Amino acid sequence: MMFDFATTSPNNRYKLLTATVVPRPIAWVVTQDAQGGINMAPFSFFNAFSSNPPVLGVSIGGPHTDKDTLANIRATGQFVVCLVPESAVHAMNITAIDLPPEVDEMAEAKLTPVPSSLVKPPRVAESPVAFECQTHQLVPLGGNTLVLGTILAAHVQDDCVLDAAKCYVDTPKLGLIGRMHGGGGYARTTDIINVPRIPLADWQARDKG
Numbered sequence: 084m085m086f087d088f089a090t091t092s093p094n095n096r097y098k099l100l101t102a103t104v105v106p107r108p109i110a111w112v113v114t115q116d117a118q119g120g121i122n123m124a125p126f127s128f129f130n131a132f133s134s135n136p137p138v139l140g141v142s143i144g145g146p147h148t149d150k151d152t153l154a155n156i157r158a159t160g161q162f163v164v165c166l167v168p169e170s171a172v173h174a175m176n177i178t179a180i181d182l183p184p185e186v187d188e189m190a191e192a193k194l195t196p197v198p199s200s201l202v203k204p205p206r207v208a209e210s211p212v213a214f215e216c217q218t219h220q221l222v223p224l225g226g227n228t229l230v231l232g233t234i235l236a237a238h239v240q241d242d243c244v245l246d247a248a249k250c251y252v253d254t255p256k257l258g259l260i261g262r263m264h265g266g267g268g269y270a271r272t273t274d275i276i277n278v279p280r281i282p283l284a285d286w287q288a289r290d291k292g
């Protein structure tokens with residue numbers, strides 16, 4: 084079935100995209116307002132886009148007014164993206180509640196702030212991976228704003244680092260989850276299929292015996 088997006092409502096486009104672009108990693112974004120008040124919320128329109136320069140992107144919606152996360156990023160230019168392990172899924176869900184700007188979602192969800200090294204917003208101890216970011220570019224997308232962030236530093240939980248010199252990470256041990264379809268669907272990242280890349284020479288030699 085073909086859905087012509089020119090005649091599909093924004094709400095139905097959202098349903099088609101979020102039911103099919105799965106699983107999506109979740110950026111659990113920590114920001115601070117100009118007074119230092121902490122804010123935290125999850126965003127699954129998220130991915131990494133470049134390693135040199137190191138850039139990630141988070142798309143934040145809100146057709147009428149900025150969500151607190153976006154307002155804080157506009158005001159300070161700094162944020163921390165934490166990744167979500169299964170053990171923190173319920174805390175993450177609490178931080179998605181539309182609480183007033185002055186409420187610290189991190190405290191509300193009983194999470195533990197850890198000071199960042201290069202930016203003011205903290206990361207959370209309950210997340211095994213965190214990226215300290217500064218705004219690279221804000222791209223207006225109608226009802227959403229795509230926040231592109233330059234990654235200044237990455238934190239990986241010590242017992243999930245296999246070889247620090249080689250930057251090898253024990254990915255399954257991170258226990259991260261991804262966003263699936265429906266109101267509350269999530270996927271684990273521990274069900275792996277290994278498909279090694281095919282060297283060009285092997286591909287070209289496949290019929291030559």
Ligand SMILES: Cc1cc2nc3c(=O)[nH]c(=O)nc-3n(C[C@H](O)[C@H](O)[C@H](O)COP(=O)(O)O)c2cc1C
Nearest residue numbers: 124125126127128142143144150151152179180181
């Ligand atoms: C798993 C999950 C993923 C979400 N992804 C997005 C997203 O990509 N973009 C968005 O604008 N809101 C997303 N939300 C909703 C925000 O988390 C929610 O609006 C939150 O209250 C925003 O908080 P803030 O106003 O403190 O920034 C998501 C919620 C959940 C639970």
